[in-house]
Amino acid sequence: MDRNIEHYDVCIIGGSIAGNYLCYLLSKTKLKIAVIEEHKEIGLPVQCAGIVSQKLSQLIELPQEIVQNRVDKVKLVAPSGKIIRLSGNEQPYIIDRHALDLLFYSKVKDNPNITYYLEERFKSLKYRYLVQEKKQIITVETSKRRLTTKILVGCDGPLSSVAKLMGIKYNKLYATQIRIQGNFRDDEVVMYFDPRWKELFGWIIPEGFNNICRIGLASAKNVARNFRIFLKKLKIDSLKAIEHQGGIIPYGILNKSAFDNVLLLGDSACQVKATTGGGIIMLLTGAKYAANCIIKCFNMNNFSSSFIRRFYERPSRSTIGKQLKIHYLIRTVLELFTNYDYEKMFQMIKTSKIEHLISIYGDMDFPKGLLTKLIKNPLFLSFFIKFILKKPNIFVRFLKILTK
Ligand SMILES: Cc1cc2nc3c(=O)[nH]c(=O)nc-3n(C[C@H](O)[C@H](O)[C@H](O)COP(=O)(O)OP(=O)(O)OC[C@H]3O[C@@H](n4cnc5c(N)ncnc54)[C@H](O)[C@@H]3O)c2cc1C
Structure with a gap:
């Protein structure tokens, strides 16, 4: 083997919520892990509306400082302006998404088996067969180095390069959002439906502090024009926004996520609800299957696509996959x-x-x-x-x- 390049057991592409949480789950093992993240700072820029169901606290230990607000009502608005107010057992969290991404990063960053390479972009992968050891590994090329890994995990989001290299494609929605002070209720989320933004909806999400709300919209086409129409409807001047955010939401159902030595997790695997664009609960669930599967791969010394399919893709499909289809x-x-x-x-x-x-x-x-x-x-x-x-x-x- 090439002595000039570093060797890892697991290489995770993307240091956002999926990558960091998976890394945290694997940090309890002795595996040597590299995380490649193209941005300078973990969790920035924020590309999320931060509304997550109360299942969040069942899936992870949720520190109070991550929760900014809780809402117990949802107001649905028809294109005509007709309103329905619903309340029930669900009391979603409005979270500080930057803090959630940092939560798991801070738990693993000092672990001697784990290395984060920030400001470094994953570029390509190559399979390599080690004749003596009779096994296949992957050579990863980033913008700054080459390394080898036994398992590569694509947690690189909706524009995943890893998924692309594996031949996986998804449709996409374009989302735009502002944070702005306004006279909105603190205890309710509002969803505006309209055939012009038929692939999702317009939203108002209260942060619960200083009357600041996240107002956004996602659609497959014309998102900037649709957002202008939406803000005009709400009589909101975007020039008064505190912050502008945006991002991409994958749109579809679970596709293939298991390959020889490679897994896809989170947005790169389209683990996102097509009704709301929400991905956090799904990817946290998916990450538990992924971690379990990776540990099994090393225990059984089996990194084949059929093994990964059996212990990652199938359990994911039969749980979150079924719900994502609905x-x-x-x-x-x-x-x-x-x-x-x-x-x-x-x-x-x-x-x-x-x-x-x-x-x-x-x-x-x-x-x-x-x-x-x-x-x-x-x-x-x-x-x-x-x-x-x-x-x-x-x-x-x-x-x-x-x-x-
Ligand atoms: C506007 C908006 C609002 C949303 N609101 C909600 C919400 O309210 N609730 C909810 O549950 N979900 C929401 N989502 C979806 C949620 O944000 C995603 O499901 C979640 O962020 C997916 O996490 P991830 O780690 O898979 O991918 P991402 O968060 O997209 O992270 C991918 C990471 O990979 C890095 N990366 C990408 N390519 C490379 C590369 N080649 N090399 C190195 N690093 C790379 C990126 O820099 C990034 O850090 C929203 C999404 C958008 C866009």
């Missing part, structure tokens, strides 16, 4: 909604027991339970059947998603 099915329906459909749906929710069902069974991450209840509601069922009969092509799209 999110995508819901989004496929919402994407076809016209102003008229929104009116009808809002009317139906207001005049039936559906509001009550959502309050009890609504779950930001796992929508299967609520959907099962809704399908049993005659009013909802007749609305849904009438809607899909008007859109015969939807069946083909459903089939494509369900068989993937």
Whole structure:
């Protein structure tokens, strides 16, 4: 082996939430880990609205200083301006996303087995077969060095170079957000639906301090124009914003995430809910499977794609993957909604027991339970059947998603 280059057991590309959390989970082992992050500072720039379901505190030990606010209501706004206010068991956290990314970094940065290479960009990978040891490793090339690794994990987000090199592609949404002071309620999140930004919605998320809110919107096309329309609707002057943020959200369902010596985790694996663009709960769950699988790879000395598929991709698919499919099915329906459909749906929710069902069974991450209840509601069922009969092509799209 080349003596001039450094050798690692695991190389993680991307030092954001997925990369840092995985590194933290693996830090309890003796594995030698490198994390390559292209930015100078961990967690910056922030590209997140920071709303995460209360499952967050079940998945990780959540320090109080990361939680900025909690909301217990959601206001849904139809294109006509019609409003529905829902409240229930879910009380999402509004978090300081920069602090969340730093949380796991600070827990591992002094570990002698772990090296963070900041301001360094992953460029390429090459498989290499070691004849004597009868095993395959990977040579990684970054903007500053070459290193070898037995496992490479792509935690490099929605524009993942690792995923691209593995032949994986996703559709993308473009998001834009401002932080601004305004006269909004501190205890509720607002979602504005509109066929012009049919792939997601416009949002107002209160930080819970000094009347500062995060106001944003995501769509597949024309995001800047849509955001201007949205702010005009809200009578908000973006020149008064404290901060402008933006980013990309992958859009689709779980694709292949296991390859020989390589795993994809987080946005690079499209572990993102198509209904809300939220990825944090999904990737934290995925990271636990990834860590478990990586430890098994070393215990069994098996780094093959079939092994990684068995211990990472399959468990991920059968848990978060199933729920992500449901999110995508819901989004496929919402994407076809016209102003008229929104009116009808809002009317139906207001005049039936559906509001009550959502309050009890609504779950930001796992929508299967609520959907099962809704399908049993005659009013909802007749609305849904009438809607899909008007859109015969939807069946083909459903089939494509369900068989993937
Ligand atoms: C505007 C916006 C709002 C959002 N709001 C929410 C929300 O409210 N709740 C929620 O749950 N989710 C939200 N999300 C989604 C959430 O932010 C992502 O799911 C999450 O950040 C994914 O984490 P990740 O670690 O997989 O990828 P990222 O956070 O994208 O991190 C990827 C990391 O890899 C680094 N990187 C990329 N390429 C390279 C390279 N070649 N070499 C080295 N480093 C590289 C990047 O610098 C970055 O640090 C939002 C996303 C956006 C864009």
